[in-house]
Amino acid sequence: MSIPELTDVHPAWLPPEAFRAIGSRRTVVRADGPLAETVRQEVAQAGGSLTDAGPADLVLTLSEAEGEDGYAISRRDGVTTVAGGDPAGLLYGFFHVVRLGEAAFEGERPVEHHRPAMRRRMLDHWDNIDVHPVMGQVERGYAGGSIFWADGALRPDLTRVRAYARLLAACGINAVAINNVNVHATEAHLLTDRLGEVAAIAAAFRPYGIRVHLSVNFASPIVLGGLSTADPLDADVRRWWAETTEQVYATIPDFGGYVVKADSEGQPGPFAYGRTHADGANMLADALAPFGGVVHWRAFVYNHRQDWRDRSTDRARAAYDHFAPLDGRFLDNAILQVKHGPMDFQPREPVSPVILQMQGTRLAVELQVTQEYTGQQRHVCYLAPMWSEVLGFEDVAEAGDLVAVSNVGDDRYWTGHPLAQANLYAFGRLAWDPALDPAAILDEWTDLTFARPGEPLRRTLHAMMDGSWRTYERYTAPLGVGFMVRPGHHYGPDVDGYEYTPWGTYHFADRDGVGVDRTRATGTGFTGQYPEPWSDIYESLERCPDELLLFFHHVPYGHVLQSGSTVIQHIYDTHFAGAEEVAEMRLLWEKLAGTGTGTVAADVHARVRELLDEQLRCAEEWRDQINAYFFRKSGVPDAHGRHIP
Amino acid sequence: MSIPELTDVHPAWLPPEAFRAIGSRRTVVRADGPLAETVRQEVAQAGGSLTDAGPADLVLTLSEAEGEDGYAISRRDGVTTVAGGDPAGLLYGFFHVVRLGEAAFEGERPVEHHRPAMRRRMLDHWDNIDVHPVMGQVERGYAGGSIFWADGALRPDLTRVRAYARLLAACGINAVAINNVNVHATEAHLLTDRLGEVAAIAAAFRPYGIRVHLSVNFASPIVLGGLSTADPLDADVRRWWAETTEQVYATIPDFGGYVVKADSEGQPGPFAYGRTHADGANMLADALAPFGGVVHWRAFVYNHRQDWRDRSTDRARAAYDHFAPLDGRFLDNAILQVKHGPMDFQPREPVSPVILQMQGTRLAVELQVTQEYTGQQRHVCYLAPMWSEVLGFEDVAEAGDLVAVSNVGDDRYWTGHPLAQANLYAFGRLAWDPALDPAAILDEWTDLTFARPGEPLRRTLHAMMDGSWRTYERYTAPLGVGFMVRPGHHYGPDVDGYEYTPWGTYHFADRDGVGVDRTRATGTGFTGQYPEPWSDIYESLERCPDELLLFFHHVPYGHVLQSGSTVIQHIYDTHFAGAEEVAEMRLLWEKLAGTGTGTVAADVHARVRELLDEQLRCAEEWRDQINAYFFRKSGVPDAHGRHIP
Incomplete structure (x- = not known):
């Protein structure tokens, strides 16, 4: 592995200038293993000198007390010290130094401890292998084709994926689901006979501490396994998933897990067998548990064949109506992935009541970095202020995972609109620390870029x-x-x-x-899905915030x-x-x-x-x-x- | 050549039962050549006996006096006689006998003379060779794929095209344009290196007296010829068209001509060179004239990038505004093809003023048998009454050609909806005789089918x-x-x-x-494009027919x-x-x-x-x-x- 270098691709927030301060310093890395090796190569690539024992300006070391992915940074007596709780923490601490630039090497610095708020800071790619006739290769993608696949096959050169991994690590992201949640016929095979492609992509992400996840088709036992059913309680089906998953981990030992869109917009799911979504998710969780994997089970389930004449049905109610009764019934490694609003990534929605109410379920909150409804990377629309509002809502920042749909493609600027890079950067930073000020994140991004x-x-x-x-x-x-x-x-x-x-x-x-009208008094009753005080605030014509008025009234x-x-x-x-x-x-x-x-x-x-x-x-x-x-x-x-x- | 027989395809209006009367009779065909041979084969296929000189129930013969495509039918002394003005007239007369069935052989029949009102009774296929990602293989087609092409190539078996030709001849159609007026990259090559495919299709149509026409791309000299311009007044361009057309006729001596959609909805055209549409059409007419070919030049030219905020622009005006100033400037074999209404095949439109005003130009009136705006062959919508109204309008029936977009594909029933076959049949019959009663045509179709x-x-x-x-x-x-x-x-x-x-x-x-508001008084002035009395009728809120009220007011x-x-x-x-x-x-x-x-x-x-x-x-x-x-x-x-x- 070496530091990826690309010509004809914009360096985003990691241009060579960003490493200038490190390039003129002496650095010691007191750790071993692949991630420490990545840090050493970054230093070398920046032109910095690596010493083993001699005097140094920057010392990177390990200190278990900083915890998973955490690190401490301090400066005393002319030496800046980064102590990583684990090798990933070391890497994040290194990029913290990159962000600081010269300031990292000036004066004294009391110890600062940094730990991510979210355990999993994850991007979902809605990439297809094939170009879908309507949706294109990247569903809801506005930045060209997939960086993973071209012409129906894995790209022979994955340098760009390594460069992407590096950008993501620099803003704190540690997980990527590489394919579309709508798993079409070709892409279904990534789970089995095309698993080698997943392994190759995982190898490109690994040096930057990023695990790869895979979107799978709930009907895989039928589509790929030749079984007659995908019933999650069927013994053959469960055996098929267990064996298939074992094979995945034999090939990719640090594989992250599965992402599933089931019973949604035409995708297959447990409803066909009279089973619950907990049954479906838990079946996959069982298959993944022996290997430490997780399943992200999407809560985006609603009736997309509603009769517009029927005013009693309310799509906003759907996720809560479907999932709230299942609270407490999901296994520990089954994570319910909930869109931040009850509808679908509109520029303005209230926070989903599912997030506020399902205390007995591990949750991932899903945002959309790709600007499907916010200008499709042709409009400047810096989304950090919106996410910041969402994450400021009680309980949202307490979800274990923050997930977002990526806005990256094979475009020269990664994101179509060069300024849309800031959204990707800001997502990673907010997943690490939801309390960060969006304007301060913009400054960070501006300084680097x-x-x-x-x-x-x-x-x-x-x-x-x-x-x-x-x-x-x-x-x-x-x-x-x-x-x-x-x-x-x-x-x-x-x-x-x-x-x-x-x-x-x-x-x-x-x-x-x-x-x-979504009130309890005269409408669909959706306001009743909220806990107090929101239930009453949204119900009230006087107290409902102006910006949500027509959502509720x-x-x-x-x-x-x-x-x-x-x-x-x-x-x-x-x-x-x-x-x-x-x-x-x-x-x-x-x-x-x-x-x-x-x-x-x-x-x-x-x-x-x-x-x-x-x-x-x-x-x-x-x-x-x-x-x-x-x-x-x-x-x-x-x-x-x-x-x- | 033999009578085409298809399994798994509905026989439409030519099931074996339709030939029962002929099958039990003795027939003499007193003519030679391919079309006479077709009639002989039809008789034989029906099980009828063919005699050369002996006593006969049905005599088919030639009589120049009946004119091009015309025929006379009579019955005296137990012999039914069809006298065709030419071999095509013989064929049409034969199918007249088929329509009559047993009645053709009963009692006495005074001489009836039949001549087509329209010289060219033509179907335009909007078929592509390739499947267009949005429009499919057949643009505005609702009956499956193309009967000509499959998998990007000419179908190896053209039996179905021959069967189609037979159905068309039975209702009087004598010309077919085989490809989409929006000529995409692949289809452009039918004019040159894929001309063999056109020749093969022409061979399938020829036994039924149907000439093949080809939609061509105005930019062909650039796209196919490697020239730097398609300027219709450029000598090299004119030479390219002349030579290319000569080659077409060397391959297909009875080739019908070209169909052109220029400067319309993104298609190239003479406007790019500051030339008129008469310049464009006449260039092709010149190339075709030595061989007796014609160009159908579509008048469907309008601004499809209009600003909806601009209420002064009126698409209904476009064809007249573009073409009326050119009246009298088109060569004799340049036929201006005008949609029957000023907009685009809506279920109800007034007749296009272009048809009523351009007395110095040869016109083809274009109808749409394919039900783009009339239920897409999922709805029963018998269109003959609409066409009958249009053709009843002064001047419309005087156009030389009646053209329609076909509704046929590789569907088992030809037209998706089995009852939509009646529209295809009725179009042919009305092109022959615009005065026919739609209900009577339906009876004919019902009796045959x-x-x-x-x-x-x-x-x-x-x-x-x-x-x-x-x-x-x-x-x-x-x-x-x-x-x-x-x-x-x-x-x-x-x-x-x-x-x-x-x-x-x-x-x-x-x-x-x-x-x-399309009035002269307060609106776009479109009513002023009509001659009296229509100009005043449409202008008047009191006199405007109810069914067109919102079109004009x-x-x-x-x-x-x-x-x-x-x-x-x-x-x-x-x-x-x-x-x-x-x-x-x-x-x-x-x-x-x-x-x-x-x-x-x-x-x-x-x-x-x-x-x-x-x-x-x-x-x-x-x-x-x-x-x-x-x-x-x-x-x-x-x-x-x-x-x-």
Whole structure:
């Protein structure tokens, strides 16, 4: 193994400049094994001198007290010391020094202890081996093809995967599920006859302390094993999973485990056999337990063939209705993976009640780094503030795992939009420490990516990105109602696009008002799934936060918000404002070209500029469609007389 | 050549029973050549005896006076005589005898002369060689794959194409364009290095008097010829087309000509070179003229990237605006192919003003047998009454050519829905004689297809099919406004699906009213493209036919129609009625199973029954979406208190 070097691929947050401070120092690594070896190679690659015993500026050593993945950092008498609780901790401590740069070698530093809040900091790739005719190779991917597979086969050169592993380790990620949760025919075989490809990918991730997980098809015993059933209580099925899993671990001893999307959007699952999801998950947990593996069992189960005419069914209720009765019945290594909101990664949702209520189940909270509903990496939308809000909610940060869908592909900039790299970085950092300030994370990312640039670029990036999620929220679906996107690809506006469909995603706008009544008093009763005080806060028209009002209530256009504005005027105001903010964002970036700071490479500047043109076009389209739709429906003119087409 | 026989494919309107009368008779064919040979083989295949000179029941002979494709039929002294104006006329006369059955051999028959109204009675196939990732192999095809190509290559066995040719000849069709007007990369090569495939298909059609035409890419000189331009006035380009066309005719001497979709929906065209469409069409006409070929140049040119916010642009105007200034400038063998309506094959449109105004240009009127917007061969929708209305309009029947997009694929029943065969049959018959009564054509088709069944089946088919187009119109977009379909695939309702798109297909519904103002007085001025009296009729809110009201006017929901109903109540009433009519249709078919007539094969009955279930589901979906949409918008309750979801 050597430090991966790529030409024609952007270095993201690990350009050579990020290692300059280490490159001019002497380092001792007092540990052995593969991860310590990785650290040594990083030092050498940076041009730093490695000593065994002589005087050193940086000492990396082990100290069990720091715990799994943890480390302590301190500086005394001109020596900076990193003490890793284990080799992975050593690696994370090393990257902490990289983040600090010169500051790591200045003055004195009292001991700081760092331990990750989440045990598993995981990315899910929705990559296919084959290019799916509708979904492409990477489902909900906006950055090109898969970094793992090309032309139906494992890529012969996995240098880029190693470089990816390195980027992930530098922000604290320690697990990756490599394939789409919708496991199609070809990809099902990764579990058995194509296991060698998984092993090769695992080998590329291993030097950076990242375990590989695999999405598997619940019907594998039938599809791959030739059995007549996939019933989780059937003895042959259980034996098949046990033997198959044993084979997986014989090939990949540090294999992480399985990810399963069952009984969801057409995927097979235990319902076909009259079994519960606990039965299904526990069967796999049993197969994995002897090897220390885990199963991530997704809670994304709902009726996607709902009749839009039936107003009593509420998709928001589905996960809780399905899973709450099973609380306490999952084995210890069966982890219920729950999307952070009750619907599906909208720009604004309340926290899922499943996360707040299932105290007897190990949980993974799932976020979406890939910007499916937040601009598809054509829009600047820095998501850390949203995640920070979610993680600030009681109980959310107490989940054992934080999982997110990756936004990476074989694009030159990894993420399509160069600034979308910040979302990937921020996810890793928040999984490590949910209390981190999103603006501070942005500073970290900026310093690494742009080699500690001057104030103009820092100020521009903050001005563009800090509020970009709220800007996106302003010009898209209003007040938490969600899903006014074009069906299928989910890009751009279509107010009624999902209104008369089977997907359970409605806004119920008529000439008088808009919103979904999810109250206990008169609606679907979804508010009753929350514990107090949220149950009452969401139920109350007066106390429900403005930004979630239409998620929980159907109100007249004249309803006055806590902000003092009416719903209809709020819609007009936010949509004009949101589009204006994008125009300003674009101007700020444009100006940067003239500052001559030299910190933004010409190609990066050009790519972002092009994308800002598209973002502005799209934001104006959103503004005009939403405003025209609600003006046509309500007949209420804009109080400020602005043009609504 | 022999009469094609297929197993596992429905015989459509030429089952063996259709030839029973000929099979028990003696026939003389007094003509030579391939088409006469086809007739001889038909007689032999039917089991009839062929004599050379002896006494005969049926005499087929030539008589130049009957003209191109024409024939006379008479019966005297126990001998039925068909006199064809040419060998093709002989063939058509033979199939006339087939249609008559036993009646052809009964009593006396005064001489009847039959000549086709249209010189070219043509089907366009939108078939691709490759399966297009979005559009499939047959664009807007609802009956499986292509009958010409499979797995990226010409089908090795073209028996089915010969059988298709036979069906077409039996209803009078004499030309087929074999590939999609959107000519993709692979299909472009049919003109040159894959010309052998065209020749093979032409050989299969030839015994039934059908010429093959080819859709070509306007940019062929670049794509295939390696030139740097496709400028129609460039000498090298013109030479390339001349030489290429010469090669085509060297291979296929009776080749029909080219079909071109240029400057339309992304296809290349003369606009790129600052040339007119007359320049483009005439260049190809010049290349074809030495060989008697024609070019069909499609008038379907409009801005498909329109800004929905711009209410001054009107797609309905586009064809006339583009082509009327070119009237008189097309060569004689350049045929302008015009869709029957100004938009795109909606269930209800006015006749295109291009057809009514371009007196100095040879025209082909284009219909759509494939049911893109009329139920996609899952709904019973007998289109002959619509076409009959269109053809009844002054000037339409005077076009030289009638062209339609075929509805045939490799489906067992040819057309997916077995009853959709009637549309294909009726198209051919109306192209021959636009004055034919749609109900009489249905009788012809029924007699051939179901072997002259008893009254119960005839009555059922009339009850189901005669009014099925108007039923379809009732449960879909109201009053001629069109395009309330799901974007992309165009199946099922989505009232706002195209409302905020670049496609130029809007209804402008708001809380007060609905419809497109295309008047000269206050709208887009489209009515001004019509000659009198239509120009004034459509302009007038009082005189405009109800069924086209929203195509030409934006009116309040309370506007009173000529029928006496308000627009909003009309919407509710027609949608409840349309869905009910489908329910009745389904009951009628269901009952048929119990009558024991034995005239509908079990498999046909089952297929139609399944499709009627889907039609009813879909009609109810249309009813509920349209009614809910307009109730939410207008707030006006149904006068009869029926449930609107």
